Amino acid sequence: MDRTRILILGGTSEARRLATELAARENLDILLSLAGRTEAPAEQPVPVRIGGFGGAQGLADFLMAGRYDLLIDATHPFAERISANAAAAAERSGITAIALVRPEWVPVPGDHWHIVPDIPSAIASLGPTPRRVFLATGRQGAPHAEVAPQHSYLLRSVDPVDPPLALADVEYILDRGPFALEGELDLLRKHSIEAIITKNSGGSAAYAKIEAARVLGIKVVVIARAPAAAMMTVETVEAALEAIDHLISEAMKRGV
Ligand SMILES: NC(=O)c1ccc[n+]([C@@H]2O[C@H](COP(=O)([O-])OP(=O)(O)OC[C@H]3O[C@@H](n4cnc5c(N)ncnc54)[C@H](OP(=O)(O)O)[C@@H]3O)[C@@H](O)[C@H]2O)c1
Numbered sequence: 001m002d003r004t005r006i007l008i009l010g011g012t013s014e015a016r017r018l019a020t021e022l023a024a025r026e027n028l029d030i031l032l033s034l035a036g037r038t039e040a041p042a043e044q045p046v047p048v049r050i051g052g053f054g055g056a057q058g059l060a061d062f063l064m065a066g067r068y069d070l071l072i073d074a075t076h077p078f079a080e081r082i083s084a085n086a087a088a089a090a091e092r093s094g095i096t097a098i099a100l101v102r103p104e105w106v107p108v109p110g111d112h113w114h115i116v117p118d119i120p121s122a123i124a125s126l127g128p129t130p131r132r133v134f135l136a137t138g139r140q141g142a143p144h145a146e147v148a149p150q151h152s153y154l155l156r157s158v159d160p161v162d163p164p165l166a167l168a169d170v171e172y173i174l175d176r177g178p179f180a181l182e183g184e185l186d187l188l189r190k191h192s193i194e195a196i197i198t199k200n201s202g203g204s205a206a207y208a209k210i211e212a213a214r215v216l217g218i219k220v221v222v223i224a225r226a227p228a229a230a231m232m233t234v235e236t237v238e239a240a241l242e243a244i245d246h247l248i249s250e251a252m253k254r255g256v
Helices: 013-023 055-065 080-093 119-124 142-147 181-190 208-216 237-254
Strands: 004-009 028-034 048-050 070-073 096-100 112-116 132-135 152-157 170-174 195-199 219-223 232-234
Touching: 004 013, 004 237, 013 028, 013 096, 013 237, 055 080, 070 080, 070 237, 080 096, 096 237, 119 142, 119 195, 119 219, 132 142, 142 152, 181 208, 195 208, 208 219, 232 237
Parallel strands: 004 028, 004 070, 028 048, 070 096, 096 232, 112 219, 132 152, 132 195, 152 170, 195 219
Antiparallel strands: none
C-alpha cells in the first residue's frame, strides 16, 4: 500500500499533539494547516502550510490535488467556519474526515455560570452597572465590548488587539496558555475582577480561570458552542489515533 496522506486542520494543542504522535509513525505523510492568525505560531513536529483554502471548494480541491486519504479537523471548537468547510469538503471530495473536538466544560457545584449564545449577548448580560470584567475570549470578538463602555475590561490575548478598542478603561495582557490556578487567582485578585467572559472552549489549558472564579465566587459568563459540523467525531488525541489506525487497516484489507 502507498503512504497514507493526512491533512490536519490545526491551531490547537490537540492538533500539535496528534501531529507529534503521527510523525513518529511510518508510512504516513502529514501536513498541518494553520490559518495564520497568530504572529508567532508554536513550533510544529510536521510540515506546515499557512493560510485559508478559499472556502469549502478550495479545501476540497486542495484535498483532491494533494491526493489526501484522510482529513482531520482538529481546529478549535469555536472555529466554526473552517469546520463547516471541512465537512462540506469531505463530502464533495469523498475523502474520509474525522473531527477531534475536546469535550465542553460543564458547571460543577460552586460555579456561578450564566450561559449565553455569543459575545454580544455576553456583553449585554453584564448590565448597566459598571463592572470589572475579565474578557478572556481572545482578540477576535473583543470589539463587541465597545457597546458597553461603562465597564473596566481586562483583555487577554495571544497577539495584540489592533487597532486598540475604543474604550476608556481597558488593560491588555499578552499571554498564551496553559494557565495555572495560582496565576489565575493572582490575576483576578490583582484586578478586582467581578465577572469573567469566556468561550466554552473545553480542555485543560484554559480551565484554571473557571476554577479560580469558583474559589473567589466570581460570576462567569460562558459562551456556548454552536452545534458541531456533521462528521465522525472523537474527543481525545488517543481516540483520534485509534480511529486513524482503524481506517488505515481497513484500507489495507481492501488493498486501497
Ligand atoms: N475561534 C477561536 O476561539 C480559536 C481559539 C484558538 C485557536 N483557534 C484557531 O485559530 C484558527 C482560526 O480560527 P477562526 O475561529 O478564525 O476560524 P474560522 O472562523 O472557523 O475560519 C475562518 C477562515 O479561516 C481559514 N482557516 C481557519 N482555520 C484554518 C486552518 N486550520 N487552516 C487553514 N485555514 C484556516 C478558513 O479560510 P478559507 O475559507 O479561505 O479556507 C476559514 O474559512 C484555527 O486554526 C483555530 O483552530 C481559534
